[in-house]
Amino acid sequence: MWYDVKENEVELSIQARPGSSRNEIVGVFDDSLKVKVKAPAVEGAANKELVKFLAKRFRVPKSEVAIVAGATAKRKRVRLPRSPELMEWLEEMRE
Template sequence: MLDIKEEKGGVTIKVRVQPRAAKNQVAGVMDGAVKVRLTAPPVDGAANKACCEFLAGLFGVPKSNVEIIHGLTGRNKTVRVAGVSAGLARDKLQG
């Protein structure tokens, strides 16, 4: 089950990033985290930037509304997305 927590003004989502993938896409749920494949390499924050841009596009919010709050240097991240409800996040990530 996808671990999404609704907070004041948005949601937090657990994300597992797979860098250097063939294309940017959501690849299912793994241990409560959404698995996101990204074409960017894990160098100089490129994968983190790509993750924020991809999620902003997926949810239809500005890039400034997406912030990595934990896991800047690892594959497992906690991401805060402002302006999105838990229901919308679940729909976009699972379907």
């Protein structure tokens, strides 16, 4: 499963695509959520952009979004706090 809902947080398996023309969630492929980010994969810029994008998209503080695995890889594990926007979005993705 590409996500894991816990008591107060959600972990997402993400396949990041740095250097894209815009930030966007593409969809679920190969048991990971594919996310395009504008920033290049240089000196952590893509990771910072990914955290900023996910925080804004799901309306959570950037400080509470953490890359818990795969910081230097394209496949990452990202932890976010549960939010109404995130839970609603996950429900839509299941349909």
